[in-house]
Amino acid sequence: GAVVSQHPSWVICKSGTSVKIECRSLDFQATTMFWYRQFPKQSLMLMATSNEGSKATYEQGVEKDKFLINHASLTLSTLTVTSAHPEDSSFYICSASSGTSGGRDTQYFGPGTRLTVL
Amino acid sequence: GQNIDQPTEMTATEGAIVQINCTYQTSGFNGLFWYQQHAGEAPTFLSYNVLDGLEEKGRFSSFLSRSKGYSYLLLKELQMKDSASYLCAVMDSNYQLIWGAGTKLIIKP
Numbered sequence: 001g002a003v004v005s006q007h008p009s010w011v012i013c014k015s016g017t018s019v020k021i022e023c024r025s026l027d028f029q030a031t032t033m034f035w036y037r038q039f040p041k042q043s044l045m046l047m048a049t050s051n052e053g054s055k056a057t058y059e060q061g062v063e064k065d066k067f068l069i070n071h072a073s074l075t076l077s078t079l080t081v082t083s084a085h086p087e088d089s090s091f092y093i094c095s096a097s098s099g100t101s102g103g104r105d106t107q108y109f110g111p112g113t114r115l116t117v118l
Numbered sequence: 119g120q121n122i123d124q125p126t127e128m129t130a131t132e133g134a135i136v137q138i139n140c141t142y143q144t145s146g147f148n149g150l151f152w153y154q155q156h157a158g159e160a161p162t163f164l165s166y167n168v169l170d171g172l173e174e175k176g177r178f179s180s181f182l183s184r185s186k187g188y189s190y191l192l193l194k195e196l197q198m199k200d201s202a203s204y205l206c207a208v209m210d211s212n213y214q215l216i217w218g219a220g221t222k223l224i225i226k227p
Contacts, residue, residue: 002163043205043219044161093160106151107215109160 006110020080021113023094029074031099038091084117120144122218129224138191138221146211152191153205201225
C-alpha cells in the first residue's frame, strides 16, 4: 500500500516552455501533497504544500506564479513549471499523506521527475 | 532556529552493523522519520518514532530519546544494496517536516 506515482519520470525542454508534472496516490486518498526539489548531492527542499481543494502554501523564496500547483482531487496534484529556464533544472519529487493520523502522517514519495531545461 | 544534524558520510563493511545518528532542535515534536534514498531515486519510508525507545523492523531499527533530542538508525547484516543516503526528518509542532541533509552510507565488500 501507499504507492505514489509521478509522471513523467524525466523531461527535457527548451528554455521558455512550460512543463507539467503529475503526482498520483494510487491506493489511498491523499489529503495533503507536497512538492520538493532536490539539487545534486543536496537535501530535499520543500517547495509547497497543497491540500485538496484549496490553494497551495508556498515556502519562502518559491515563486507561486512560476510553480503552479493544482490539487484538484484526493488522488492527483500537478506542478507546472512555467517559462522554464536552465536554473530550474532539478529533480522534482512529490509526496502524499493521507491525513488520517491527526497530522502525524507519513509522507510517501513518488519516484521523482528529472527536469532538464536546455 | 530549527535544525537537524547527521553525519555527512559513513563507511561500513558488508555484513557488519552501522549506526547513523541524528540530533535535532525543533519547535515542538510530533515524531521523527527515517527515509532511505538511493542515488537518483526518491526517498522511501523506513521508520517513524514518536515515543522513546527502540523500534525494530527486520534488519533496521530506530531509536528515539526525546529528552536528548536524539535518534539513531541501526542497520544490521549490511548488504551492498544498503548503500544509499539516509535522511532523518522531524515533524514539528505545526506538523511540518524538517529535513536533515542526509548521511551517505558507503558499503564496502
